[in-house]
Amino acid sequence: MATEGIVIVGGGLAGATAAKTLRAEGFAGSVTVLAAEPHPPYLRPPLSKDYLLGTSGEEALPVAPEDWYGANDVDLRLGSRAVAMDPAARAVTLDDGSELHYASLLLATGAQPRSVPLPGSGLEGVSTFRTVEDSRRVRRALAGGGRNVVMVGSGWIGMELAAAASIYGNTVTLMGLEEVPLAAAIGPDLGGFFRSLHEAHGVRFLLPASAAEITGSSGRVTGVRTSTGELLPADLVVIAVGVVPEVGLAEAAGLGIRNGILTDASLRTGTQGVFAAGDAANALHPFTGEHHRSEHWSNALNGGKVAARSMLGLEARLDVIPYSYTDQYDVSMEYSGFSSLVSGPPVIRGSLQDKQFVAFWQREGRVVAGMNVNWPRSAKPQKAIKALIASRAGVSPGLLMDSSVPLEELPA
Ligand SMILES: Cc1cc2nc3c(=O)[nH]c(=O)nc-3n(C[C@H](O)[C@H](O)[C@H](O)COP(=O)(O)OP(=O)(O)OC[C@H]3O[C@@H](n4cnc5c(N)ncnc54)[C@H](O)[C@@H]3O)c2cc1C
Incomplete structure (x- = not known):
C-alpha cells in the first residue's frame, strides 16, 4: 500500500498531462493514475472528426505512448475506478476494495454525456x-x-x-x-x-x-x-x-461543488491535499475573477500542468485564455475568450460568404472573445486575439473589421 505520493483519479487528458508534468518537474515519488476506461489516456477531439472519418487512425489518440507510463514509473491502472475518498485519512477506495493513501490527490474525473429520459433510448442503434x-x-x-x-x-x-x-x-x-x-x-x-x-x-x-x-x-x-x-x-x-461534470466522489466526500468541483486558480479545492482539473473542475479564473468550467481540450491540457505544479508546491495558476476549435467539412475554426462576458453581436473582419473571417465579440469596447474561420495560419489569428483580450485595450469596431490593418497590429 502506498503511504505517500500522488494519486490521480481519471485517466483522461487532464490526468495524464498531470502525470507527465510531475515527472517533467522531477518529482520522484509514487504516481498512480486510476483510469476507469480500459485504454491508456487518449484524446477525444479526433473521435468526432478525423478518427470518425477514418482520415486518422489509432496513432492519433494516445496522450502519451503506451510505454511512457512504465518507463517513467507511473502506475497506470486501467479499468480501475475510485469509488470513495476519505480526505481526513487521505485515502481513496478502489472498486476492487483496496485502498490507496496519498499526500496529494488530483480529481481529473472529466464529464459524462447528459442523459435524457427518452422512451426507447436503450434500443440498439x-x-x-x-x-x-x-x-x-x-x-x-x-x-x-x-x-x-x-x-x-x-x-x-x-x-x-x-x-x-x-x-x-x-x-x-x-x-x-x-x-x-x-x-x-x-x-x-x-x-x-x-x-x-x-x-x-x-x-x-x-x-x-x-x-x-x-x-x-x-x-x-x-x-x-x-x-x-x-x-x-x-x-x-x-x-x-451536453455533458455533466463527474463529481460523485468529490460530492460524497463533502468537497465544494457548483457546476463542477470548485477550485481556486491554482486548482486547489477547499480540502487539504485535494486538487481538481479538466472538465470536472470549476476553477477561479484570474482574468474574470469568476469561476469558469471549461469542457475543452486546452483546459484539460493546461489544467493538468497547473494541478501537477500546484501539487508540488510550485507557483502555478490556470490563467490562460480559454481556447477551443472545431473542424466541419471545409471549415476550420478556432475560438478564444470568455463567452460569458459577451454582450451583443460580433464584429466581422472578412466574409462569412467566402467562409474566411475573424469574428470579435466586445464588451464595453474591449474584445472578450474572438473566432477565426479558415484564416491564414501565417497571420497567427489566435495569438492576436488572445493578446487583444489579455490587454483589455479598447478598440473600435471599425478597426477590428478593417482588413487592411494586420491582426497583429491591432492595439494590445
Ligand atoms: C467527441 C468529443 C469531441 C471533442 N472535441 C473537442 C474539440 O474539438 N476541441 C476541444 O477543445 N475540446 C473537445 N472535446 C472536449 C475535450 O475532449 C475534453 O474537454 C477533455 O477530454 C477533458 O479531459 P478530462 O481529462 O478533463 O476528462 P475526460 O477526457 O472525460 O477523462 C476523464 C477520465 O476519468 C475517468 N474517470 C471518471 N471517474 C473516475 C473514477 N472515479 N475512477 C477512475 N477513473 C474515472 C473517465 O472514465 C475518463 O476516462 C471533445 C470531447 C468529445 C467527447
Missing part, C-alpha cells in the same frame, strides 16, 4: 458519444452511407457528428432545443453560418424541436418521434445534449 468505443460504433454505422441518421443536440458534438454522417453519404436530420445551432456558444449570427454550411451539405434542421420518443422494432431503432408528432425514420440516433 441509439448512442451517446464520449468514448473511443462510441466513435468506433458510430463509424461502423455511418461508413457505408445510405442510412437515416438523427442527431439529437445542436451543440459542437452534434454538429461535428452531423458533418461526418453527411460526408459519409447518409441522410441527416439534426434536432435541438435552440432556434439556431450553437447559439449558446457563439450566438445566432455565427450559429447561422454553421447551419448554412450544413444545409449546403444536405443536413436538415428541426429547430427548435425535442424528441418525445425513440421508436424501434425487434430491439433496433427505427425512428424518432418529435414532440410535435412528426416521425423521423432513423437507423442511427446519436444523443449529444
